Amino acid sequence: MTFDEARALFPVLERFAYLNAGTLGPLSRPTLAAMEERLRFDQEQGPDDEVVTTDSEHPGLLLALHVAGVRVRVAEVAARPTADALQAILSCITPRTKLLALSHVLWTTGQVMPVHELKRESGLPVLVDGAQSVGAIPVDVDELDYYTVSCQKSLCGPEPLGALYVRDPEQLGVGIPSYFAQKSLEPDGTFVPADGAPRFDSGWLATPSLAGLEAALAGAPEWRFDRAVEMAEVCRGALRGRFELIADGEKSTLVSFVAPGDAAKEAARLYDAGVIVRDLPGTGWLRASCGWWTSGEDIDRLVAALGA
Ligand SMILES: Cc1ncc(COP(=O)(O)O)c(C=O)c1O
Numbered sequence: 517m518t519f520d521e522a523r524a525l526f527p528v529l530e531r532f533a534y535l536n537a538g539t540l541g542p543l544s545r546p547t548l549a550a551m552e553e554r555l556r557f558d559q560e561q562g563p564d565d566e567v568v569t570t571d572s573e574h575p576g577l578l579l580a581l582h583v584a585g586v587r588v589r590v591a592e593v594a595a596r597p598t599a600d601a602l603q604a605i606l607s608c609i610t611p612r613t614k615l616l617a618l619s620h621v622l623w624t625t626g627q628v629m630p631v632h633e634l635k636r637e638s639g640l641p642v643l644v645d646g647a648q649s650v651g652a653i654p655v656d657v658d659e660l661d662y663y664t665v666s667c668q669k670s671l672c673g674p675e676p677l678g679a680l681y682v683r684d685p686e687q688l689g690v691g692i693p694s695y696f697a698q699k700s701l702e703p704d705g706t707f708v709p710a711d712g713a714p715r716f717d718s719g720w721l722a723t724p725s726l727a728g729l730e731a732a733l734a735g736a737p738e739w740r741f742d743r744a745v746e747m748a749e750v751c752r753g754a755l756r757g758r759f760e761l762i763a764d765g766e767k768s769t770l771v772s773f774v775a776p777g778d779a780a781k782e783a784a785r786l787y788d789a790g791v792i793v794r795d796l797p798g799t800g801w802l803r804a805s806c807g808w809w810t811s812g813e814d815i816d817r818l819v820a821a822l823g824a
Pocket residue numbers: 573574576577619621622623645647648665666667678
């Protein structure tokens with residue numbers, strides 16, 4: 517290639533004496549063409565791998581799926597019976613699906629998702645967001661592949677503690693390695709992963725928090741699950757007929773219902789009346805979370821404060 521041919525490759529040189537490669541080098545026609553082609557390819561193909569989730573996931577799961585660089589297919593399960601939810605999720609599976617990722621108990625409606633049936637029927641890796649299940653309903657991870665635990669909810673532990681169950685840790689790469697991830701390290705950062713679970717540790721955990729969690733776990737009575745679900749049913753019974761219940765009949769501890777007015781304002785008003793529930797943004801619903809510690813008097817106070 518002659519100098520004139522090489523120079524002709526750069527459109528910018530047709531207009532400018534371009535003397536600023538110290539900041540940005542000029543882009544040649546082949547470079548621009550390659551970029552355009554790749555962009556077209558990406559728009560047509562999309563990322564190859566897919567993950568299937570539901571339309572009722574918490575941002576805690578959904579945001580992580582979004583940044584994973586895979587295509588996220590969303591199954592419509594909100595307020596559907598369990599059998600329908602199962603079919604809706606299964607029907608989103610394609611040959612490209614690499615993971616099913618969903619909550620065991622939906623934070624919005626309290627529906628219990630058929631996570632074990634999904635594993636059995638699909639045979640795919642299943643990641644379960646256990647934020648609203650662990651400590652609230654009996655959980656057996658059984659053949660599930662990944663299961664998250666939030667300790668500050670129904671386990672009544674201090675913030676910010678959580679856990680991740682991984683069925684086969686040797687198959688999982690370390691995405692965000694902390695100091696604890698390695699047992700030996702090269703000058704360029706290459707490392708041999710630590711044995712077992714510590715390779716996934718995110719950093720130091722405050723020992724007072726861990727001591728608090730141990731006490732919380734030891735303090736939960738063995739009748740906790742029966743009592744929690746029973747009190748949720750008492751709560752539903754007290755609201756039924758006066759308010760529209762969402763996903764009535766579920767066996768979880770979350771009781772969602774249509775707020776009598778603006779949900780956020782109602783939640784604030786209830787707080788002033790000494791009753792703590794939360795509103796679910798974008799739905800007009802309030803959510804009462806019952807636990808083994810919930811009393812009939814708590815439910816009476818909710819009903820009275822609602823003015824029902
Ligand atoms: C279903 C679900 N997933 C995830 C989260 C986030 O939990 P954490 O704050 O422990 O990450 C919540 C919190 O409300 C939740 O309800």
